[in-house]
Amino acid sequence: MRCNVSSATLHSRLSSLVLPGGVEGGALTLLAARGLRGICDGFVAVLLPxxxxxxxxxxxxxxxxxxxxxxxxxxxxxxIGFVGNRVALRLLLLFAAALMTGTGLAFASLSSLWPLLVVAFIGTLNPGSGDVSLFLPLEHARLAESASGDARTSLFARYSLIGALSAAVGALAAALPDRIATGLAVSSLSATRAMFVVYALTGFAIWLLYLRLPARVPQARVVRAPLGPSRGIVIRLALLFSVDAFAGGLLVNSLLALWLVQRFGLSPGAVGQFFFWAGMLSAGSQLVAAPLSRKIGLLNTMVFTHMPSSVCLIAAAFSPSLPLTLALLLARSALSQMDVPTRSAYVMSVVTPMERPAAASFTAVPRSLAAALAPVLSGTLLGLGWLGAPLVACGVLKIAYDLSLLAAFRHIEPEGGSP
Known part of the structure; x- marks a missing residue:
């Protein structure tokens, strides 16, 4: 009994340290799971190419x-949009974690293109820095039920911060296969396969974490429903978000890693170190997002931090040296992710509570579809030797998205604050 009480007390104290005030304690489990997934996303994005x-x-x-x-x-x-209001989020999260385990085991054992494509399609692999997987709408909906107002914005900021920090640490692990291959006298291919086994084991650990979630959120008592009164706003946001996602898809982390290898001949370890520092800068920007949004608004924070990062990306495409290129890309990382927690909080703030799961799914779907169209285009451009084209196109499209978003939504006030 003493052990149980001590464990509960420790969990309560940890929750009070990590979570903002007024947030349901079960959110801590989701933040822990996000951290584990971020580590895997960090090394997979570098090691996949x-x-x-x-x-x-x-x-x-x-x-x-x-x-x-x-x-x-x-x-x-x-x-998820179809079944999210009929199936408990906890069960869907458990399914996603099990799918992550299967994805890692399959990638570790397959070598032919078509089986890999099948696993890539049905699995949870994430080739980019942001979270575009099955987990995203599920965890966003559960987090939104755990807080309201400024506390929700702070909670999403912590969620994004943990994702950025853990992905940065995970990027450093991209150097492990070469070190293992050298130290244990095994092939580099076998050592790289082992990292996908680590991915699978992490999925199982996340499955165990999700088992700790209560079947429902007691204090929220939110009934989930399809889109209704907020349909028009959500559709407009989804269309604009799809432009941003297509631009981001042109330069997902796996393709940026390939670009650095092709243009400057960097090793996986060196690329991993770059992504570590880029991730640390992105994580630091997450800390600024919440207080900045309280001063200038969610929408202004999204737009006025995003545009300078795109300018840095375009400049990096024309940079003549590796140090200047890395400096511009790091400057971009320090600015480009401040819109992530504010964007999530903004969507959750302009819809009714019952529509939040559907809104999270509806805005995520066009983002995923638009982003999916872009990487094969970038791969073709890189294969043709047009190395700077994906960076320029990404930056120009993102600037156009920012200006359009500001023009369309500057007069819409979200719940609990200014735009």
Whole structure:
């Protein structure tokens, strides 16, 4: 009995330290799961192109696998939109964690293109820095039920911060296969396969974490329903978000890693170190997002931090040296992710509580579909030797998205604050 009480007390104290005031304690489990997934996303984004090249595939295959993965994520979020108001979120989260385990085991054991494409389509692999997987609408809906107003914005900021920090740490793990291959005298391919086994084991650990979630959120008592009064706003947001996602899909982390390897000849370990520092800067920006949004509004925070990052990306495409290129890309990382928690909080704030799961899914689906179209295009451009084209196109499209978002929604006031 003493052990149980002590464990409960420790969990309560940890919740009070990590979570903002007024947030249901079960959110801590979701934040822990996000951290574990972020570590895996960090090393997979760097190792995926390396793994495919070691299997004998080319640049186009890297883009094709990324595209297939994102299309599968889009289909999964569509299905969540249909069943999210009829099936308990906890059960759906458990299914997603089990699918993550299967994805890792399959990628660790397969070598042919078509089986890999099938697993990429139905699995949870994430080739980018952001979370576009099946987990995203599920965890967003559960987090939104755990808080309201400014507390919700702070909670989403913590969620994004943990994702960014853990992905940064995970990127450093991209150096492990080469070190293992050297130390244990095994092939680099076998060592890289082992990292996908780690991915699978992490999925099982997340499954165990989700078992701790209560079947429902007692204090929220929110009935989930399809889109209704907020349909028009959500549709407009989804269309604009799809432009941003397509632009981001042109330069998901796996393709940026491939670009750095191709243009400057960096090793996986060196690329991992770059993504570590980029992730740390992104994580630091997450800390600024919530207080900045309270001063200038959610929408202004999204737009006025996003546009300078796109300018840095365009400049990096024309940079003549590695140090200047890395400096511009790091500056971009320090600014580009401040819109992530504010965007999530903004969507949850302009819809009714009953519509939140449907809104999370509805805005995620076009993002996933649009992002899925882009990587194969970037892979083709890189294969043709047009190395700067994906960076320029990404930056220009994101600037156009920011200006359109500001023009369309500057007069819409979300719940609990200014736009």
């Amino acid at each position: 390396v793994y495919l090249l070691r299997l004998g595939f080319g640049q186009l295959t890297v883009g094709l696998i990324s595209t297939t993965t994102l299309f599968g994520s889009a289909l999964a979020t569509v299905l």
